[in-house]
Structures are given as C-alpha cells and as structure tokens.
Amino acid sequence: MGKVKILTGVIGKGKGGMSLFAVGLFERLDPEKFDVTFLTNDPEPYFGKEILAHGGHLAYIPSRLRYPLAHKKALRKILREGNFDVCHIHLSTASNIDPLIEAHRAGVPRVIAHSHNTGVEGNALARLLHRKNAGKIQKYTTDRLACSRLAGEFMYAGADFTVVKNAIDLDRFAYSPETRRRMREQLGFGDKLVVGHIGRMSMQKNPRYLLETFRAVKDLEPESVLCYVGDGPMEGEIRQHAEELGILPDIVFTGQVPNPQDYLCAFDCFLLPSLFEGLGFVVIESACSGLVCFASDVIPEEARVCDLVRTFSLSEKPEAVAKRIVSQRQDPAVRAGQGERLRELGYDFASQKRQVEAIYTGERSL
Numbered sequence: 001m002g003k004v005k006i007l008t009g010v011i012g013k014g015k016g017g018m019s020l021f022a023v024g025l026f027e028r029l030d031p032e033k034f035d036v037t038f039l040t041n042d043p044e045p046y047f048g049k050e051i052l053a054h055g056g057h058l059a060y061i062p063s064r065l066r067y068p069l070a071h072k073k074a075l076r077k078i079l080r081e082g083n084f085d086v087c088h089i090h091l092s093t094a095s096n097i098d099p100l101i102e103a104h105r106a107g108v109p110r111v112i113a114h115s116h117n118t119g120v121e122g123n124a125l126a127r128l129l130h131r132k133n134a135g136k137i138q139k140y141t142t143d144r145l146a147c148s149r150l151a152g153e154f155m156y157a158g159a160d161f162t163v164v165k166n167a168i169d170l171d172r173f174a175y176s177p178e179t180r181r182r183m184r185e186q187l188g189f190g191d192k193l194v195v196g197h198i199g200r201m202s203m204q205k206n207p208r209y210l211l212e213t214f215r216a217v218k219d220l221e222p223e224s225v226l227c228y229v230g231d232g233p234m235e236g237e238i239r240q241h242a243e244e245l246g247i248l249p250d251i252v253f254t255g256q257v258p259n260p261q262d263y264l265c266a267f268d269c270f271l272l273p274s275l276f277e278g279l280g281f282v283v284i285e286s287a288c289s290g291l292v293c294f295a296s297d298v299i300p301e302e303a304r305v306c307d308l309v310r311t312f313s314l315s316e317k318p319e320a321v322a323k324r325i326v327s328q329r330q331d332p333a334v335r336a337g338q339g340e341r342l343r344e345l346g347y348d349f350a351s352q353k354r355q356v357e358a359i360y361t362g363e364r365s366l
Contacts, residue, residue: 004086004361005082005083005085006360011041011045011046011047012041013046014200015046017282020281027054028353029357031054034357036056037078038059039078040060041060041063059078075102079103084106084108085109086109086111086112087108087111088114089114091155092116092278094130095122095125097133112144113141113155114147115151115152116279117277118154143359144159147278148278148300148303149302151279154278164356165302166284167349167351167352168281170342170349175337179261180266182262183266187227187266189225189266193221194269195227196263196269197227198264198282199274199282200230200231200232201238206274209273209314210271210273211241212318213322214322226247226251229255230254231256239253260285264285268330270282271325275298280299280303284305284342287306288347291330295309297314310324310328
C-alpha cells in the first residue's frame with residue numbers, strides 16, 4: 001500500500017497560529033505513511049525550508065485577492081493532477097473556501113475543513129463572504145474539525161464537527177529558571193515586573209487595551225516593562241499610541257522570534273485582551289511554562305486549562321485589570337510548569353497525532 005497523499009495549508013509569509021499548527025502536525029506524521037504537500041500563497045513561505053527539510057512539498061497558488069482567476073486555476077490544476085487522498089484546509093474564516101470546493105470537484109476522497117477562529121478580522125466584504133460560505137462548507141467536506149467548540153460553531157453553521165486540541169511541544173515550553181535568568185539579563189529586565197504579550201499586531205489582539213492596561217500597571221508599579229513579541233499591520237499605530245500614553249520607552253518590541261518559549265520564561269505574567277480567539281494557542285503555551293496568564297473572557301473553555309489562566313471582561317477598565325496583575329504577581333521561586341497537567345488533558349503531540357492520523361486514514365470520521 002502506498003503513502004497517503006495529503007494536500008494542506010494554506011501557509012504564507014507569516015508565522016501565525018494556523019501555520020504553526022499545520023507545520024507542527026506535519027513534522028510529527030509518520031513519513032513512511034504520509035506524503036504531504038503544502039499550499040502556499042507566497043513563493044518563499046516562512047516555514048518553507050522546514051517543510052522541505054522534513055520531506056514535504058510546496059505548491060504555489062497566486063493571491064486570491066490580487067489574482068482571483070489565476071488563484072482558482074492554480075488550485076484546480078494542483079488538485080486534479082495531484083491524486084491526493086486527503087485535502088486538509090485550515091481556516092480562520094469561511095471567506096475563502098475555494099480549496100474545499102476544488103478538492104470536492106476533483107474527487108478527493110477526504111476533504112477536511114479545520115476551524116481555528118471565532119470571529120472575522122477584516123472589512124465588510126470579508127464578513128459578508130463568511131456568512132455566505134459558512135453554510136456551504138458541509139456540502140464540500142467529508143470531515144469538519146475545530147480547535148474548540150466555539151470555533152466549530154462559528155465556522156460550520158450548525159453542521160457537526162470534531163474538536164481536535166491544538167497540541168504543543170510540552171518539553172519545549174517547559175519552565176526553566178536558568179533560561180529566565182539568561183533572558184532577563186540579555187533583555188535588561190533586571191528585577192522589573194515584566195508584562196508579556198506574544199501575538200500578531202492586529203485588531204483581534206486588542207492592542208489599545210493592552211497598552212492602556214500596561215499604562216495603568218506603570219502607575220501602580222513604576223519598575224515595570226512590557227515585552228511585546230510579534231509584528232503585524234498595526235505596528236505603526238501601536239507605537240504611536242504607546243508614545244501618546246508616555247510608555248514607549250518602557251516597551252521592548254522584539255518582532256517575530258524563533259524562541260517564544262524563552263520569552264515566556266522571562267515574563268512575570270502574560271496579558272491577552274483579545275476581542276475573539278478560536279482557542280488562544282499562546283494561553284496553552286503560557287500555562288505549560290507555569291506563567292500566570294490574564295486573558296479576556298472570550299477565550300473558550302478548552303483554553304482554561306488550570307488556575308494560572310485568569311480571565312477578565314473587556315467591559316472592565318484597564319485599571320482594574322492592572323490592579324490584578326500587580327497584586328497577583330507571581331513568585332518565580334515557586335513557579336512550576338504544567339506540562340503533565342496538559343498531557344493529561346490531551347494537549348501533547350502524541351494524542352493529537354493519533355487522532356488526526358485516524359481521520360486521514362478513515363479509521364475515525366464524522
């Protein structure tokens with residue numbers, strides 16, 4: 001019996017949560033059983049080298065926004081000539097379901113949609129397309145997956161679905177006191193209270209609330225710093241607002257980093273005031289590192305994995321959240337990772353791999 005041929009994606013220049021999930025899953029599939037090709041909308045995707053190094057393949061498709069006809073034509077050609085057994089497409093919204101439609105039309109035996117979000121970040125057209133397409137997904141798919149119950153309800157318009165937990169590398173995100181010491185020395189944090197955030201600089205992550213909360217933290221604890229890890233379309237606006245608030249000198253902007261686990265070790269707390277989240281992948285990573293995480297209450301139940309995850313309503317003033325951050329400051333001497341707890345909950349790669357491989361091979365389906 002030959003390998004199961006899988007087409008997945010779509011990836012691009014960014015290092016977002018969906019790409020991290022898709023590539024992390026791919027790297028753990030049995031290479032003797034599965035042959036994986038990634039759809040990419042960029043000739044040189046962020047994870048391209050890793051994919052090729054692990055024996056995967058890349059299939060380029062033009063941007064749907066800039067070249068809609070060429071986009072569909074390329075998809076159709078790839079799917080009709082690729083003889084794929086599985087097409088597994090990761091979605092943040094239903095605004096573009098062309099890969100699912102073309103896979104269905106090409107006769108791919110197993111067509112899988114995988115929801116990773118609970119809201120639409122974009123213009124009115126994106127919201128309109130999502131509403132229009134969400135009800136169509138069931139027609140073009142054999143399986144529907146979601147990172148949480150809320151993500152499935154958002155994407156599938158009442159159709160049934162299976163929750164697949166977003167696993168993380170529990171060893172990689174384990175807490176290390178030595179890494180904490182090294183990173184804080186390297187970044188010049190000293191004994192300051194370090195409020196951390198890792199995420200794309202976009203509307204979804206609610207950066208204005210983030211900055212205003214840190215401004216209030218500074219009022220309560222002058223010896224504090226915000227470490228802002230990530231980049232994105234709102235970077236200029238974020239820097240401008242930080243300057244207006246008088247906190248720009250107190251923020252360390254790192255851009256995208258290859259070692260987020262080291263930064264989590266250096267933080268004293270994590271702040272995630274998102275407007276919506278499919279899961280809140282970084283919440284799971286923070287918990288694994290034994291870090292207190294203050295997150296808006298839009299995160300789904302699946303992300304509330306232990307008592308280190310503490311939620312607040314976005315109707316609360318930033319000053320109220322700041323008081324909690326300062327009063328509940330974590331003692332690094334007693335900080336302990338939560339890897340075993342997460343393993344018990346099924347957030348390890350081994351559990352995820354077994355579940356997804358069973359879906360790919362038809363041993364488990366909706």
